Amino acid sequence: MHPSSDIAISICDLTKKFGDRRALDHLTLSVKRGELFCMLGPNGGGKSTLFRILSTLMQPDHGEAEILGHNVVSEAAAVRARIGVVFQAPSLDGKLTIRENLLCGGAMYGLRGKELKQRLRDAVSVVQLEERLNDRVETLSGGLQRRTEIAKCLLIRPEVLLLDEPSTGLDPAARLDLWAALENLRRDRGVTALCTTHLMDEAARADRVGIMSAGQLVALGTPSELTSVLGGDVLSLTTRHGADQLAQKINQHHEIVATVVEGEVRIEHPQAHELAARLAAQFSDEITAVRVARPTLEDVFVARTGRLFAEQEHE
Amino acid sequence: MNNSPQFLWTPVKALWWRDVIRFLRQRNRIIGALATPLVFWLLVGSGFGPSFHNSASSTNETYLAYFFPGTIVLIMLFTAIFSTISVIEDRREGFLQGALVAPLSPATIPLGKFLGGTTLAVLQAILFCLLAPLAHIPIGFGQALLLLPAFILVGFCMTGLGFLVAWPMDSTQGFHAIMNIFLMPLWMMSGALFPMPVGSGWLYWVGLLNPVSYSVSAIRDALMIGTPLVPLSDYLFSLLITALFGAVTFGVSYYLVAHPKKKT
Numbered sequence: 055m056h057p058s059s060d061i062a063i064s065i066c067d068l069t070k071k072f073g074d075r076r077a078l079d080h081l082t083l084s085v086k087r088g089e090l091f092c093m094l095g096p097n098g099g100g101k102s103t104l105f106r107i108l109s110t111l112m113q114p115d116h117g118e119a120e121i122l123g124h125n126v127v128s129e130a131a132a133v134r135a136r137i138g139v140v141f142q143a144p145s146l147d148g149k150l151t152i153r154e155n156l157l158c159g160g161a162m163y164g165l166r167g168k169e170l171k172q173r174l175r176d177a178v179s180v181v182q183l184e185e186r187l188n189d190r191v192e193t194l195s196g197g198l199q200r201r202t203e204i205a206k207c208l209l210i211r212p213e214v215l216l217l218d219e220p221s222t223g224l225d226p227a228a229r230l231d232l233w234a235a236l237e238n239l240r241r242d243r244g245v246t247a248l249c250t251t252h253l254m255d256e257a258a259r260a261d262r263v264g265i266m267s268a269g270q271l272v273a274l275g276t277p278s279e280l281t282s283v284l285g286g287d288v289l290s291l292t293t294r295h296g297a298d299q300l301a302q303k304i305n306q307h308h309e310i311v312a313t314v315v316e317g318e319v320r321i322e323h324p325q326a327h328e329l330a331a332r333l334a335a336q337f338s339d340e341i342t343a344v345r346v347a348r349p350t351l352e353d354v355f356v357a358r359t360g361r362l363f364a365e366q367e368h369e
Numbered sequence: 370m371n372n373s374p375q376f377l378w379t380p381v382k383a384l385w386w387r388d389v390i391r392f393l394r395q396r397n398r399i400i401g402a403l404a405t406p407l408v409f410w411l412l413v414g415s416g417f418g419p420s421f422h423n424s425a426s427s428t429n430e431t432y433l434a435y436f437f438p439g440t441i442v443l444i445m446l447f448t449a450i451f452s453t454i455s456v457i458e459d460r461r462e463g464f465l466q467g468a469l470v471a472p473l474s475p476a477t478i479p480l481g482k483f484l485g486g487t488t489l490a491v492l493q494a495i496l497f498c499l500l501a502p503l504a505h506i507p508i509g510f511g512q513a514l515l516l517l518p519a520f521i522l523v524g525f526c527m528t529g530l531g532f533l534v535a536w537p538m539d540s541t542q543g544f545h546a547i548m549n550i551f552l553m554p555l556w557m558m559s560g561a562l563f564p565m566p567v568g569s570g571w572l573y574w575v576g577l578l579n580p581v582s583y584s585v586s587a588i589r590d591a592l593m594i595g596t597p598l599v600p601l602s603d604y605l606f607s608l609l610i611t612a613l614f615g616a617v618t619f620g621v622s623y624y625l626v627a628h629p630k631k632k633t
Contacts, residue, residue: 131472134473139470141462145464145465147463149391154390155464158464161383
């Protein structure tokens with residue numbers, strides 16, 4: 055691939071095993087330049103392994119990955135010079151102040167003197183940390199630490215940002231700030247971002263989402279593409295007695311597929327509203343609550359893996 | 370971005386500076402690395418004192434004086450261990466994660482760490498030397514001049530030992546195990562605690578082949594120069610072996626960083 059191509063991250067047949075477990079199972083994917091891409095999946099689904107391989111910290115057993123045309127294994131130095139990495143556990147020194155952490159972080163990229171100070175000012179203004187520069191990192195809240203980590207990453211002006219669960223420890227407002235910052239970077243500097251997450255609402259903000267389960271990509275597309283392929287809305291029924299019996303009865307009487315997920319009967323249907331009214335009348339003595347909702351990425355995950363997201367997380 | 374020496378130097382300085390600042394901001398570490406060997410020196414020194422006789426020495430040195438150089442090496446070893454043990458967690462969920470994904474020469478992290486650890490070990494050794502009068506050890510200008518290069522090289526070696534143990538480790542528990550079964554015996558069998566037998570026997574060979582022996586001798590020789598027993602050549606020889614050992618630990622550290630295990 056030529057460095058000037060419009061593909062920022064190219065992943066081909068990537069496989070990584072730990073003992074008998076395949077953390078990555080022949081994963082193939084590309085991310086375009088300037089794209090905000092979210093890799094969604096439960097913990098243990100292979101996202102972190104992918105993140106570590108892309109950030110040059112781990113080598114795959116098989117397959118290749120390139121960032122801006124440079125192979126992450128054979129051209130690790132070229133890749134490192136172009137990526138900014140936001141770690142799940144911030145790569146900060148708690149004993150140092152925000153300013154000292156940023157100065158040290160910049161020095162790792164050969165930055166020093168006036169240039170470094172100017173970049174430091176720019177970076178902290180993006181994440182609004184100007185007032186806290188002399189605070190020791192260990193005294194900061196999780197949200198402020200995350201912002202420091204992001205500032206440290208912005209300092210080096212990367213072309214590609216890799217973020218591992220960047221919202222960990224952030225309150226909802228800080229999460230919004232983070233996404234606003236990412237969107238600004240993309241708009242102003244054309245930065246490409248690949249972000250791993252296990253949060254559905256976070257993934258829904260991305261340009262494209264990949265859903266990973268057991269090391270494989272089980273779905274790929276824009277959030278609306280993914281939810282629209284489910285063929286309608288999602289109908290959930292709460293029952294008085296047993297969800298299993300009701301699902302069985304519905305499956306016998308209607309040509310639809312009712313499944314039981316977390317003690318609720320669940321049906322995807324193009325005319326979910328009408329169906330809801332019919333079923334509520336027909337099984338009025340059994341149904342205690344009816345809910346019709348637009349499908350979410352969680353529904354996509356359930357549809358593609360047959361399991362709830364949370365169930366897989368606890369495996 | 371390039372890998373010119375200047376670019377190597379900027380991150381090395383930052384890592385070095387970070388280690389020193391971290392240490393100064395954790396007073397319990399300064400005290401911890403000094404106090405344990407100090408108490409050890411006073412208690413063991415006072416206890417063994419009356420029954421101590423060094424057959425290899427014709428001077429009537431007290432045990433407190435004999436044990437003084439060994440205590441300095443122990444202080445340096447402890448300081449180096451405190452400084453390098455942090456590598457284990459730092460590179461999984463700390464500052465070093467960032468250094469590992471930066472376009473750095475593989476020499477950068479060991480060099481920054483070695484220089485940081487050496488600086489701290491030398492500072493602690495100098496602090497302890499203030500107690501030399503207690504053991505009736507005179508430290509004049511001459512001794513100080515000879516001690517400083519010895520401190521720097523010994524500090525470098527001790528940091529090297531710590532780094533070599535810490536870098537491949539997954540947990541600090543593992544480090545403590547290695548410290549107890551490897552680092553402490555290395556120190557004990559160096560002539561630090563008792564004079565190693567001369568001429569034959571397994572202890573003699575252990576002492577001869579143990580690189581830490583030369584760390585202890587370099588410091589002992591520096592303190593004893595001026596007495597007719599220790600010629601300058603002995604001191605220089607110990608210094609040379611210590612320098613070589615330091616170079617080996619650095620070389621191996623460089624190799625470990627440049628060739629990470631495939632699994633991690």
